[in-house]
Amino acid sequence: MNYTLKIWRQKSAKERGEMVSYQVSGISAEISFFEMLDILNQQLIAEGGDPVAFDHDCREGICGTCSLYINGRPHGPVRGVTTCQLHMRSFSDGEVIHIEPWRSKAFPVVRDLVVDRSALDLIIQAGGYVSVNSGGIPDANTIPVPKHHADTAFDAAACIGCGACVAACPNAAAMLFVSAKVSHLSLLPQGKAEAVKRVQKMVARMDELGFGNCSNTYACEVECPKLISVTNIARMNREFLSAKLFSEKEKIVRDSI
Amino acid sequence: MILFFSIALKTYCMNKLLQFSSITGKVIMALAGVFLVTFLGVHLGINLLLLSDDGGRSFSVAAEFMSSNPLIRIFEIVLFAGFLVHIVLGLVVSRQNRASRPVGYVVANRTETSFLSKYMLHSGIVVLIFLALHFSDYYFVKIGLVAPPEGIGPHDFYAMTLHLFSSTWYALFYMFCFVLLGIHLNHAIQSAFQTMGWNHTRYMGAVKVAGTIYSIAISLGFMVIPLYFILFR
Numbered sequence: 001m002n003y004t005l006k007i008w009r010q011k012s013a014k015e016r017g018e019m020v021s022y023q024v025s026g027i028s029a030e031i032s033f034f035e036m037l038d039i040l041n042q043q044l045i046a047e048g049g050d051p052v053a054f055d056h057d058c059r060e061g062i063c064g065t066c067s068l069y070i071n072g073r074p075h076g077p078v079r080g081v082t083t084c085q086l087h088m089r090s091f092s093d094g095e096v097i098h099i100e101p102w103r104s105k106a107f108p109v110v111r112d113l114v115v116d117r118s119a120l121d122l123i124i125q126a127g128g129y130v131s132v133n134s135g136g137i138p139d140a141n142t143i144p145v146p147k148h149h150a151d152t153a154f155d156a157a158a159c160i161g162c163g164a165c166v167a168a169c170p171n172a173a174a175m176l177f178v179s180a181k182v183s184h185l186s187l188l189p190q191g192k193a194e195a196v197k198r199v200q201k202m203v204a205r206m207d208e209l210g211f212g213n214c215s216n217t218y219a220c221e222v223e224c225p226k227l228i229s230v231t232n233i234a235r236m237n238r239e240f241l242s243a244k245l246f247s248e249k250e251k252i253v254r255d256s257i
Numbered sequence: 258m259i260l261f262f263s264i265a266l267k268t269y270c271m272n273k274l275l276q277f278s279s280i281t282g283k284v285i286m287a288l289a290g291v292f293l294v295t296f297l298g299v300h301l302g303i304n305l306l307l308l309s310d311d312g313g314r315s316f317s318v319a320a321e322f323m324s325s326n327p328l329i330r331i332f333e334i335v336l337f338a339g340f341l342v343h344i345v346l347g348l349v350v351s352r353q354n355r356a357s358r359p360v361g362y363v364v365a366n367r368t369e370t371s372f373l374s375k376y377m378l379h380s381g382i383v384v385l386i387f388l389a390l391h392f393s394d395y396y397f398v399k400i401g402l403v404a405p406p407e408g409i410g411p412h413d414f415y416a417m418t419l420h421l422f423s424s425t426w427y428a429l430f431y432m433f434c435f436v437l438l439g440i441h442l443n444h445a446i447q448s449a450f451q452t453m454g455w456n457h458t459r460y461m462g463a464v465k466v467a468g469t470i471y472s473i474a475i476s477l478g479f480m481v482i483p484l485y486f487i488l489f490r
């Protein structure tokens with residue numbers, strides 16, 4: 001199969017970028033999107049050009065390194081998969097494929113399609129952890145965890161921190177990511193102890209970093225490769241409100257980075 | 258000295274105001290919005306009296322009650338504050354949202370999600386324009402800032418309404434505004450629930466359906482009145 005690729009090229013954070021057109025031909029429908037980009041890059045290297053920079057690591061949908069905004073959708077047209085799990089059979093022969101980096105004030109472009117997502121790490125550093133070592137695997141039933149909480153926490157913990165939610169959101173809000181982390185920890189006994197502080201710190205950090213406000217368009221949920229639900233955002237709003245309204249000693253005013 | 262203190266106080270307030278977190282801002286906005294949503298129901302109830310066949314008597318009685326009852330006078334101030342808070346926060350939040358993506362995409366977003374939810378600011382601004390018009394048509398006339406149309410008393414809201422809807426263009430614009438208000442509300446009601454943290458798989462479906470029914474009822478309810486005046490008067 002043959003494709004026309006229109007790819008965002010930008011040499012560095014400081015230089016201006018633009019969309020550049022490329023042709024790839026003889027592509028098998030069964031190869032992955034990244035294998036197709038690998039072929040393009042080999043082609044560019046052979047011609048003495050600069051290969052296209054893009055983020056990838058595990059190529060099996062578990063690390064959260066890959067990104068790409070493909071034809072107007074983060075991680076491309078298939079629901080519930082990362083770009084590395086996308087195959088060329090999802091595109092028709094001769095299709096024009098637009099590939100752009102993720103856009104957010106908090107995700108500056110480093111080069112071509114690579115953006116700096118360390119803002120998400122900074123949010124985790126603000127409170128997305130359990131401060132004490134909670135030890136090895138406890139004996140079954142020594143720490144009671146309701147099955148429903150275990151399931152919900154596990155679903156939230158599936159977030160791989162890719163940032164597609166931010167890329168899809170019309171406001172570039174990071175609420176789905178932050179709420180997944182908040183929920184995952186606060187639903188379990190080891191994380192509950194710090195829940196009141198955690199939610200306030202993580203939200204404060206999120207705001208500082210320039211992410212937008214949630215306007216409940218739910219675009220994030222549709223594009224999330226791990227199908228994280230927006231009910232997590234409601235849970236975070238709930239936790240945040242009760243922390244602000246009812247906690248006495250643990251009120252957090254902004255701490256700076 | 259006084260000047261110095263007032264400037265210091267002002268900067269302090271501004272900093273405080275601009276410092277509330279994204280969630281706090283949205284919650285305040287949602288609370289004000291929900292308050293406005295209930296107000297709309299009351300307002301529609303009174304307006305529908307315009308349709309009763311008594312030459313505007315029941316409508317005038319209700320309007321007179323609303324503008325003289327002291328409890329409702331206090332409520333009016335709360336209502337204005339609600340509008341102000343909602344509108345100011347709506348503009349602030351929308352501006353921050355725009356700023357959070359300084360470089361946009363070449364290809365517009367194609368995520369399959371509620372399409373109109375992205376146009377809350379736009380529908381809100383149409384409602385705001387309507388509010389300005391509505392104030393100059395009624396409220397400013399009532400408090401004597403604007404002269405009523407010739408031959409109509411400043412408290413004769415029934416005659417004012419007849420006068421306004423005698424212009425087909427005015428009636429059409431009025432209906433257009435309420436279509437947009439309906440669009441605003443359709444997203445807004447379930448959105449307010451989500452913002453407050455009241456999203457639960459057990460009832461969110463019902464909230465969405467009820468919100469849509471309410472917004473259609475409000476929108477159609479207000480639109481029926483000019484339609485009636487155009488068609489039957």
Ligand code: HEM
Nearest residue numbers: 215287290291293294347377378381382385445448449452
């Ligand atoms: C009778 C009039 C109005 C009612 C009943 C109403 C109601 C609401 C409600 C309940 C919400 C959801 C709030 C949330 O989820 O946090 C909302 C959102 C919004 N409203 Fe209004 N509103 C009205 C007028 C206006 C006006 C005049 C503006 C003018 C700027 C406006 C701008 C907005 C915006 C921008 C949002 C979306 C905010 C966001 O989700 O980020 N609204 N409205």
Ligand code: SF4
Nearest residue numbers: 159160162163165224
């Ligand atoms: S919530 Fe989903 S889209 Fe957002 S960072 Fe986590 S996995 Fe990616």
Ligand code: FES
Nearest residue numbers: 057059064066084
């Ligand atoms: S490369 Fe690891 S998730 Fe895509």
